Amino acid sequence: MFIAALGALLFLLPFIGIALRLPWMRLSEIFGDPETRAALWLSIRSSAMAAALSCFFGAPLAYVLARRAFPGRSVIRALMTLAMVLPPVVGGVALLFTFGRNGFVGARLDEWLGIRLPYSSAGVVLAQTFVAMPFVVVAVESALVRQDTRMEEAARTLGASPLTVLRRITIPTIRPALLAGAALAWARALGEFGATITFAGSFPGRTQTLPLLVYSTLDTDPGAALALSFVLLAVAVVVLGLLRDFWFAGMSDRGKG
């Protein structure tokens, strides 16, 4: 009990630390600042986009990893885990060598389609998706692996088409896991710093997300940096809190189904 309390304190105290030093009087000034608003807005848009892309590509990938045996499956699984533990700066460097204008993909994108990802908002989304998608894949895959496949088989033997099975059985049963993965992916994307600064750089309104602005103002205006950090924390806590209720609701639904 005592040890548990100490453990909880480690996470509680920094919150109090920020709240104590927060320049409450200047909050409206800080959030009225166009640069802050631009960063906040960019962060919200890019992280939502990254979470959506992570689900769109991550869920099918998780399904294939869980249900189909194919050569190289363990390699892809390992890559997913690697991407989760990789220092984000290293991820950013890898993206730069791949999608940068001298990278083997980036050079062709530029030449054929005129698309340049570095230093663009799309580059921010790419960097965030890179670090966030594994969370969706891992969450959904582990749910699928644990899932009892007999229900799907039963539905098939009763004449349901593969699409109906997917839509009526598979997706509803993995929904809590998908939501959990999406929420983690979104939170990870919102806080993303290393890959973004390395691959997309930092320019107000275009690639300067909230974490980048926090870093940049830490030296010149620590009060503003604290306030912005607090916003990041608050947004994450509120959304994750809401989703948590939602997951637990989802879990109990499954019991009824």
Added chain:
Amino acid sequence: MRTALIFVAITLFGCGSAEGDDRIRLDVVAASSLTEVFEAIAIEFETSNASIDIAFSFGASSEIAAAIESGASPDLIAVAEPSVLDALMSDDHVVEPVQYFATNRMEIVVPNGNPKDIASLGDLARSDLVVLLCDPAVPCGRYSSQVLANAGVRIAPASFEVNVKGVLGKVALGEADAGIVYVTDVLAAKERVDGVAIPKDKNVVAQYPIAIVERSSDQQEAERFVAFLTSEIGVRILRRHGFGAP
């Protein structure tokens, strides 16, 4: 975050001389732009002062100053912009007067061979170029905007990098066409990048001060290092790395 890390690093490893022998450990925190030159100077210094070991910690000027402000106590601090030390001086964290030991200038950095034919600051305004600057929060960024203002050039940079290494690294990789960094950075990376000089009348002179930290328990040894920096050998090594005399 970085400030906190530097603080932890300094308090954990910077607890003065090791017990048991009479060697003295001098902890020096310094601006990143001094990395190569200080390491070269330390080797010379340690050969003539066998009882002193020098341990460096390099970081952004403002971060290392903030670390001292929040309680870290190295023996010496050297930064790339005099104003960084203002707060430390007014709170009596450093011994006055501070000593100016070197100067630096800015230069345009381009990939090897200057593929985009950049000849002047004015060229940086060309719309076909990807130009990087340091963030205005760090000295390098403030000096860069001063240089551009001196030349009356307005540019649209692709990004404000958090430090010199960000600008230098991306230019060296060819992911940017040009940037503005210190002359000494271009020299240190001359195998990977080229420099385009900025005329003296448009350029700035960055003054590098070094100060002894008030809480240091090895002030005499710290003074010896400062004296060495301004000695003939010290000045020669600084010159070789592209720094000017104060």
